[in-house]
Structures are given as structure tokens and as C-alpha cells.
Amino acid sequence: MNIVESLRAILGETAVLDAADTATRSAGVWRPDNLQAAALVRPATTEEVAQVLRWCHANKVGVVTHGGLTGLVHGGDATPDQVIVSLERMRAIEEINPTQRTATVQAGVTLQALQEAVEEHHLMFPLDLGARGTATLGGNAATNAGGNRVIRYGMMRDMVLGLEVVLADGTIVSSLNHLIKNNAGYDLKQMFIGSEGTLGVITRLVLRLREQPVTRNMAFVGLDNFDHVAGFLRHMDRSLGGTLSAFEAMWHDFYCLVTSPPARGKPPIAQDYPFYVLVESQGADRELDTQRFNSAMETAYESGLIVDAAISQSETDCHHFWELRDDVEQAMHGGIPVIFDISLPIAEMDDYTANLGASLKAAIGEHRLFIFGHLGDGNLHICVQIQPADYLRLRPVIEQQVYAPLAAFQGSVSAEHGIGLEKKPYLHISRSEVEVALMRKLKTALDPQGLLNPGKIL
Ligand code: ZN
Numbered sequence: 457m458n459i460v461e462s463l464r465a466i467l468g469e470t471a472v473l474d475a476a477d478t479a480t481r482s483a484g485v486w487r488p489d490n491l492q493a494a495a496l497v498r499p500a501t502t503e504e505v506a507q508v509l510r511w512c513h514a515n516k517v518g519v520v521t522h523g524g525l526t527g528l529v530h531g532g533d534a535t536p537d538q539v540i541v542s543l544e545r546m547r548a549i550e551e552i553n554p555t556q557r558t559a560t561v562q563a564g565v566t567l568q569a570l571q572e573a574v575e576e577h578h579l580m581f582p583l584d585l586g587a588r589g590t591a592t593l594g595g596n597a598a599t600n601a602g603g604n605r606v607i608r609y610g611m612m613r614d615m616v617l618g619l620e621v622v623l624a625d626g627t628i629v630s631s632l633n634h635l636i637k638n639n640a641g642y643d644l645k646q647m648f649i650g651s652e653g654t655l656g657v658i659t660r661l662v663l664r665l666r667e668q669p670v671t672r673n674m675a676f677v678g679l680d681n682f683d684h685v686a687g688f689l690r691h692m693d694r695s696l697g698g699t700l701s702a703f704e705a706m707w708h709d710f711y712c713l714v715t716s717p718p719a720r721g722k723p724p725i726a727q728d729y730p731f732y733v734l735v736e737s738q739g740a741d742r743e744l745d746t747q748r749f750n751s752a753m754e755t756a757y758e759s760g761l762i763v764d765a766a767i768s769q770s771e772t773d774c775h776h777f778w779e780l781r782d783d784v785e786q787a788m789h790g791g792i793p794v795i796f797d798i799s800l801p802i803a804e805m806d807d808y809t810a811n812l813g814a815s816l817k818a819a820i821g822e823h824r825l826f827i828f829g830h831l832g833d834g835n836l837h838i839c840v841q842i843q844p845a846d847y848l849r850l851r852p853v854i855e856q857q858v859y860a861p862l863a864a865f866q867g868s869v870s871a872e873h874g875i876g877l878e879k880k881p882y883l884h885i886s887r888s889e890v891e892v893a894l895m896r897k898l899k900t901a902l903d904p905q906g907l908l909n910p911g912k913i914l
Contacts, residue, residue, distance in 0.1 A: 457515060459494045459539065466507050471498045471545075478540065484525035484532065485590060493520070493534040500545045502620060502628055502659040509657065510626030512539055518910040519624075521653040523595025524566065526587035528795070529876030531599065531652045531912055538910070541657060543594050549573050550660070557665040558617060558634050563594025563658050570663070579665040582609035586782055594658045600650030602872030607832035608701045608738075609666065611872070612649065618662035619645040621655075624903040632662050647898065652874050653909035655902045669701070669738035673749035674774045677756075678729035678764035682806035685731050688761045689802075689832055692735055695752035699745065702736035703832035704781050707809065710826040710839075714783040721780045724766035733762075733831070734781050736774070784839070787826055791841040794851055796858050799835050799868035808861060809836070815857045816840060820850050835871035859885050875913045883913070 460474045473481075473496040481491045494517070499505045512519050518538035525532055534540050546562035549570060553559070554577040561570060568588040570581050583596060585603030595601075597619065601612045609615065618633035631644055648656050679685050685705055693700045706714075711732045715723035725732075739745035749767075756762045768774045787793035800808055809827055816823060820842065829836035840854050859869050859882045869875075869882045883892065896914055899906070 459515075459517060462511060462515075463495055463497055463508065463539070466511060467497060467499060467504055471500070471504075472496070473498075475536065482525070484527065485587065486526070486528065491534065491540065492536050493538050493540040494536060496522075496540040496542055498542050498545045502622065505541060505543075505622045505657055505659050506626045506628050508539070508541060509622050509624060512907060513625045513905065516905060516907065518907050519657070520909050521594075521598070521657045523563070523592035523598065524587065524590040526591045526595070527599060527876065528797075528873045529870070529878040531874055531876030531909070533877060535910075543592065543657075543659070546594075546659065552577060552579070552665075553634075554579060556634055557667075559663045559665055560632065560660065561593055561663065562660055563592060563597075565593050567591050567593060567596060574665055575668065577665075578668045580668040581615070581663060582666050583612055583615055586784075593661055593663070597649050597658050597661055598651065598653050599874045600872075602830070602833070602835065604702050604704070604830065606830060606835075607703055613646065615664050616645060616649055616661055617664050619648055619658055620660035621645075621648050622657045622659055624656070624905065624908050628659075629656070630660075632660060634662055636664065650874070652876060652912050654899060654912055654914070655908065657908070667740075669699075669740060671739045671742050671745040672701075672736065672768075672771065672774050673739075673746055674734065674736045674768040674777050675749075675753055676724040676766045676777050676780075677733045677735060677753075677762045678725050679731040679733065679761070680729060680763050682731060684761050685733060685831065686802050688733060688735075688756055691756050691759075691761055692737075692752055693832075695755070696737050696748065699737045699739040699748075700735070700832075701738040702734065703830070704734040705829060705831035705836075706732040706734070706781070707827035708732075709824065710828040713786045713826055714780045718789055719783055719786045721776075721783060724777065724780075725764045729763065734777055781828070784828075784837075787839045787841055791824065792844045792847055793826075794840045794842065794847075794854050796838040796840075797829075797835065797871045797873045798838060798858065798862060799833075799871035800862060801865055801867075802831070802834055804865050804867070805831075805836065808867075811861065812838070812857065815861075816854065819853050819857050820846075830871075833871070855882065862886070877912060880911075880913065 463472045478496040483489045520534040522542040543564035546564040551560040620630045824841040826839040868886045
């Protein structure tokens with residue numbers, strides 16, 4: 457059996473790259489290595505995806521689906537005997553319906569392309585994350601992406617109304633629901649969202665759009681203890697009447713990292729506080745929104761919740777504030793970062809992070825620890841910087857220190873990046889034996905030969 461020739465007979469010459477051509481492509485935005493696979497196919501339609509899967513199913517060849525390759529957990533890794541299905545040619549925005557407030561798209565459309573396309577209708581697709589220009593909507597759904605606005609609009613799961621999926625045997629399940637409410641039986645799409653390509657290949661999506669906010673108010677805030685961070689979240693959410701759109705926390709060392717050279721960012725407030733918060737409100741009334749935001753900030757200051765704040769005076773300020781929060785790349789200076797995306801109850805965060813600093817010191821010695829994240833969602837990013845020479849030796853030790861304490865309060869080893877290959881050994885910390893057994897049952901029911909993204913998650 458010649459995989460490349462067989463697939464070329466189905467899809468045509470140019471739609472199939474052989475192993476050598478595949479190996480000239482990068483394995484991803486964050487990756488130094490190149491792809492490997494027996495072939496990389498680029499179907500242009502759902503029917504072509506189905507034909508490829510039907511052939512792979514009949515010939516017992518593993519299939520790994522690729523979107524924008526911006527993942528962080530090796531969820532898209534393939535082996536030399538497997539076929540990569542890249543959805544890069546399925547980039548059509550098929551319909552934007554301003555009355556129903558939905559968009560129908562092919563899976564290869566980038567997040568940013570959709571964000572820009574809906575703008576002229578004064579609509580918004582609220583998912584937003586740093587990789588927006590490269591990450592695809594199919595990939596966002598397959599990984600249930602999170603990002604910066606989850607506190608207001610939820611994760612990708614909450615924005616998908618319908619899906620079209622190709623199953624392992626090539627069956628097309630067209631479940632392109634446009635309705636917000638549809639309780640007619642099981643909600644099948646949710647099974648595929650966040651399944652990381654292990655249950656089916658997502659080919660088209662119906663997405664829910666929201667009205668575009670017209671105002672934005674932001675502040676960079678300094679706080680003197682963690683209880684005040686938690687209190688400030690509740691205070692702002694209550695005071696802003698539903699317009700709170702982001703609440704990002706930064707621990708002292710992260711704030712200093714992104715506001716000191718070689719970072720280009722300047723500190724909007726002093727570098728002396730143990731905690732910082734970036735708070736954002738988006739609304740529709742230029743005068744009233746600013747008044748309400750400023751008065752919420754004033755009462756927070758008067759009641760002692762916050763000790764310092766820089767309040768945005770313009771869109772430029774807002775942009776600058778977000779640049780600081782997003783400048784995670786600074787963790788590459790002076791070492792190599794090991795990055796985590798854990799979830800835990802807000803009430804546990806202070807103890808957890810304080811203990812982590814101590815336990816890492818005991819386990820790995822000198823290191824730098826940067827903590828930041830989407831606090832309103834209970835999601836922290838932990839970034840442990842070590843020296844490149846120690847990376848392979850220390851990485852498992854660090855993983856152990858970060859993950860093990862989560863079990864005590866049912867925290868999650870993955871808030872938003874997924875499991876892929878990287879977190880497979882730690883899935884049991886966040887999911888019970890019964891839960892994992894049910895996942896296996898689902899996997900076996902939908903993909904009995906284990907051909908879809910083999911070895912990922914389970
Ligand atoms: Zn994040």
C-alpha cells in the first residue's frame with residue numbers, strides 16, 4: 457500500500473504532500489522542529505475530508521488533524537506512519553446572518569478573519585486570544601479555546617451553535633444548528649468540542665455572534681494582599697452592571713518582568729505591590745460607562761480594596777495595558793520557561809501559589825517564578841523559568857510540584873490548553889477513574905480502531 461499514491465488518486469496530485477515535502481513545514485508557531493508524517497493532505501471540502509477518512513479507516517492508517525498549529529500541548533504531533541489532514545484550504549466564511557446573529561464558517565478560517573468580517577455588521581465574535589491571526593476556528597472548537605474574555609462570554613464551547621463533523625469511518629454528521637435553544641435530545645456537538653481531534657474532524661461551524669461593544673474603560677491596579685484581589689473582582693463585577701469584560705491578575709514578579717528592560721513596556725504604576733489587576737469594562741454609552749467605571753474605582757479605593765491605579769484615558773492606553781499583560785515572551789529572556797494553565801478555586805489561590813514557590817525551591821533550587829492569569833475564570837498561568845541545560849531533567853519535577861497539590865481541591869491540570877500528549881500522565885489528577893473510563897467508552901464507540909489523533913488525551 458502506498459499512502460501518498462492512494463490519497464493522490466482520491467484528492468489529486470497537489471492536494472497531497474509526501475513525507476519529504478511534509479518535513480519542510482514547521483511543526484508550529486512555538487516549535488523549533490518540523491512536521492513528520494507519511495503524508496499531509498489538504499482537502500477543500502467536507503466530502504474530500506470524508507473520502508480521506510474512509511480510505512484511512514479501510515487501511516487502518518492513523519489521522520492527525522491540523523488547524524493553525526498554535527497549540528501548546530503536542531496535541532497535533534504525528535508519527536511517520538500517520539496522515540495529517542490540514543484544513544488550510546477550507547477557509548470560507550460562508551454566511552454572516554445579522555438577524556439571527558450567527559456566522560457559518562469552514563474550519564480553516566482564522567479567528568481574526570472572522571472577528572474582522574463581522575465588524576462591519578456591528579457584531580463581534582467574542583473569543584479572543586493572542587494567537588488569533590493563526591489559530592483556526594476548527595482548532596478553537598477542537599480544543600475548546602478560552603482566552604481573555606471568558607469571564608463575560610464563556611469559552612469556545614459557549615459560542616458554538618452547530619457543527620459539521622466527519623467521523624473516523626468517513627460518516628458526515630451535519631449538525632449545523634442555528635438555534636440558541638434546542639433541547640431535542642443529546643447535544644452532540646459538545647462531545648466534539650474539546651475532544652482534540654480524537655472523536656471526529658470538525659469541518660464547518662455555526663457560531664453565535666454578539667453585539668459589538670462601543671466603549672472601553674480599563675485600569676491597571678495595585679493591591680496589597682490576595683483577599684483584596686478576590687474582593688476587588690466581586691466589587692467590580694457588582695458595580696459594573698454586566699459590563700465587566702476582563703479581569704486579569706498578575707503577581708509581583710510577572711508585573712516587574714513585563715515592565716522592566718529588556719521588556720519595552722513601562723510600569724503604569726509603581727512596582728512595589730504584591731498583586732496587580734488589569735480590569736476592563738466594555739459597554740455602549742460613552743458618558744455613562746466612563747462615569748460608572750470611575751465611580752466603581754473610587755469606591756474600591758476609598759474602601760481600601762486597592763492601593764494604586766492607573767485609569768485609561770484613551771484607546772491607546774487600553775492597548776498599552778493589554779500589551780503588558782500579553783508580553784509573556786519576556787519569560788524567554790535569561791532562561792527557558794515551563795508554562796502551565798491550571799484551574800483552581802479562587803479561595804485556594806493564595807495558599808497554592810505561596811506553597812508552590814517554597815516547594816519548587818526545595819525541589820529544583822534557584823529558578824524564577826511568574827504567575828498571572830484569568831483570575832475571574834479561576835485560571836492561572838504558572839511560568840517557571842529554568843536554564844536550558846536543566847530542562848529535560850527538571851521538567852517532570854516541576855510538573856509534579858505544580859500538579860500534585862491540585863488534587864486536594866479538585867483543581868484542573870488544564871484550564872484551556874488541553875491535554876494532548878503533554879498532560880496525559882496527569883489527567884487522573886483532574887478526572888476520576890469513572891470519568892476516564894467513560895471517556896474511553898466514548899472513544900471506542902466513535903473510533904473503534906483508535907485511528908483519530910492516536911495516543912492523545914487517553
Ligand atoms: Zn490563557
